[in-house]
Amino acid sequence: MRNPGRTAVVLASVAALAALCGCTVTPPDGADGKHRSPLRVELPSGAPRTGTSAAPGTSTPVAGARVLWSRGDSGSGVRELQARLRQLDWLFDGPTGSYDDLTEDAVSGFQGKRGLPRTGRTDTVTWQRLVAMTHRPGKWELYLMGGQPAAAPDPRCLTGRVLCIDKTSRTLRWMTDGRTLSTMSVRFGSQYSPTREGVFHVYWKSRHHVSTLYDSPMPYALFFSGGQAVHYSYDFAARGYAGGSHGCVNVRDEQAIASLFAQVRVGDKVVVSW
16 A cells, blocks of 8 residues: 655655756656656756766866967967977977967877877866976977077178078078068078178079079079078978078078068178177
8 A cells, every 4th residue: 555644755855856956856656646657857958977978089177277278379388389299299390389270189189198188278287298208398499490589680780781691590681771671580501511601792593593513492592602592492391490401591481582582682781690
């Protein structure tokens, strides 16, 4: 025989639980005089269910891990992140200092390999793990593909039309009467074929030049000292400072050197200094 008092107590308990959890409750069979299926509790949409796992391909963020950088961010911190990812072969482009899709993919891959949530965002836990596995990148690891700031111009560059080239900062300034019109990253010759230093003048422009000595293309060549010229380099564009020239001043930005080539005249001054 069914005990009405016991049924009332059960219903009261279930109702209290429902109020706390925000649940929908279906009464047991016969409690309201109608045929029902056994008692079930429907949790609200999105509520966690004990004993269930996350959907495939998703991860729960590490509790307390603050996001340091994510897609769209830029700056020196992002540049260092990219340099460290390059050390572990998770990234092959840059560093650029801009958190792009390639950086996001590299971070996600690194996280997944270490059992961390694959968010693609660099949080404190991801960063600490990466730092522990890499060394602090040097200046030319940070600026392997260019982008470094230019040094102050040599005093000899402050008058006239000048290609002001600085070996220390590895940059070229195109200047007119002390005003910088454009700046670009450049690469020089090795210790066995160094780029000569001093004051020179552009004596020949050759748009589609090919080296007869090395049988290599030298587009947008601006010759200033013997066979040495400022020109675009496919190798510099591809490998950055991992390589070197045979004495010429290489430019990796083709658009920048094309614009420079159009502006420079035969007779313009060239200053190469440390």
